[in-house]
Amino acid sequence: MLDSPIEEIKSRLSITEVLQDYVQLKKAGTNFKAVCPFHSEKSPSFIVSPAKQIWHCFGCGLGGDIFEFIKLIENVEFSEALKILADRAGVELRKPTAEQIQVGEKRDVLYEINDQAAEYFVKVLWESNAGSEALAYLKKRGLTDQTIKHWQLGFAPDDFHYLEDFLTKSFDKKDIELAGLIIKSDKDSSYFDRFHDRVMFPIINLHGQVVGFTGRLLHDKPNTGKYVNSPETPIYNKSQVIYGLYQGKNLIRKENRAILVEGNMDVIACHQVGFTQTVATSGTALTQQQLIVLKRLCENLIFAFDSDAAGSNATKRALELALNAGFNVKIANLAGAKDPDELIKRGIGLWEKAVEGAVSFIDFFFDQTFSKHNVQTVEGKREATKELAPLIFRMTDPVTKAHYIRKLANNINVAETAIWDIISKLSVPKQIRTKQQDRTHKTRREVLEDQVLGLSLLNKANQHLTQFSSADFSQDKRELFESLIKQEPIPAKLTELVELLSFAAEMDMKEQQLDAKAELARVSSEFKKMVLKQRMVDLANKISNAEHLKDKNLVAELSKEYVLLSSQMKNF
DSSP states (O other): OOSSHHHHHHHHSOHHHHHTTTSOOEEETTEEEEOOSSSOOSSOOEEEETTTTEEEETTTOOEEOHHHHHHHHHTOOHHHHHHHHHHHHTOOOSSOOHHIIIIIHHHHHHHHHHHHHHHHHHHHHHHSHHHHHHHHHHHHTTOOHHHHHHTTOEEEOSOSSHHHHHHTTTSOHHHHHHTTSEEEOSSSSOEEESOOSEEEEEEEOTTSOEEEEEEEESSOOTTOOSEEEOOOBTTBOTTTOEETHHHHHHHHHHHTEEEEESOHHHHHHHHHTTOTTEEEESSSOOOHHHHHHHHTTOSEEEEOOOSSHHHHHHHHHHHHHHHHTTOEEEEOOOTTOSSHHHHHHHOHHHHHHHHHTOEEHHHHHHHHHHHHSOTTSHHHHHHHHHHHHHHHHTOOOHHHHHHHHHHHHHHHTOOHHHHHHHHHTOOOOHHHHHHHHTSOOOOHHHHHHHHHHHHHHHHTOOGGGGGOOGGGSOGGGHHHHHHHHTTOOOOGGGHHHHHHHHHHHHHHHHHHTOOHHHHHHHHHHHHHHHHHHHHHHHHHHHHHHHHHTTOHHHHHHHHHHHHHHHHHHTTO
């Protein structure tokens, strides 16, 4: 047994073993490369070193070990990342921290509540009179016993307290409410079940844990929605969870493609006939977060949304997001069927033909647009252009874009220049740009300080560091700076930081075929300029405060320092 659970976990789990569940790793010499899951890019700049057990992205500047990766990719604190990796490695965490106890135990309780609820719904479906009709309904929908059991499908009886009575034998009602399974009455302090008279579909996260449910009404009732989903909880984020991904992730990664459908039944029907790369959104429209999760596993998507007007609109909304995320998108033609489930019932071969014959999104919408608009009229030409121009604009390859501009111009019989003019005035929607900007990444200053330290380590030289002070660096890198500037032995506790910075610098030089000494001089100069600018901003604020206090001596002193910094800036 190693002294530290962290070291024991690292000794049992290779970094490639962990990361390949989230990104597509491709061999690159002694290392591996991948498209970064933390920012949008087309050329892979995410490097993994099996020898050093670290990773680094040259695009966004992020990097670290397996714990840092899990923290970022799962959006959790270190304590939760530690537990995730400990469970995977089979390491017992004997001495959890206070934070682990506070956060981890509550989440564990919620997982346990959902797990027992799922078992309860399954038991009701198979072993009660109340569930017999629901079981018959599922079989009528074409599902086998094996499929029903594999997906843990169940039934919530038409009663307001069955699940509450079952779960309160083991759990506190407040925790059951927090899990989203019971609701507190507005009239008094009593509770009632959220789901009743519904076929239950457990929602499972990427680690195989039940985090929520979708309930499908068995008997139609007035003013009652056909589907009800669990609310947002500490363990269930609708914008991130993808239905069927846990069951389908292996084939998605292997085939480098996912089939995206609308409904839970569509997913299950597809899996039953062998298309286990099929997934669906979980009670929400497709989100940017879900696409980020999918991007870790594949680069290609096939949309097979419902064929009605709502499905067409959903396809267009999802397409915009998917293209923005860098996916290659095709669309399956359901040949008049309402949804994939119906098409499969008509014949598995028809569904297979729809998937394998899926066409580029632009060809699909060209056919759809010209089938509904009379482009012999001015109005028809205008509407066709209005629908197709934004899609052509989203295409990045110039040859492909030019091809479809010509095709649109020929089909509506107008000059190509007119289409080019329209497309040149388009832009990415504001909400898409905002989401791009919100993604996790290091600031330019953080990237530069990493490069200055990393290249100094790589070159085994500190001459460029003499122009800086420790205050110019982030708190977590000041001790390393002091060791380098004083040419003292680097403390052992900084070993991982040194390895990461050195690795990032070494790989960056190889990837870009740069000279390490020349690059150190360049990034040091850029970093110094940024430091000076920040100092000048800080001084300007201090001068303003001094003027407000009418402290003439302080104003004069600070102004003198500001002029000195201004003269230094002229050297850059």
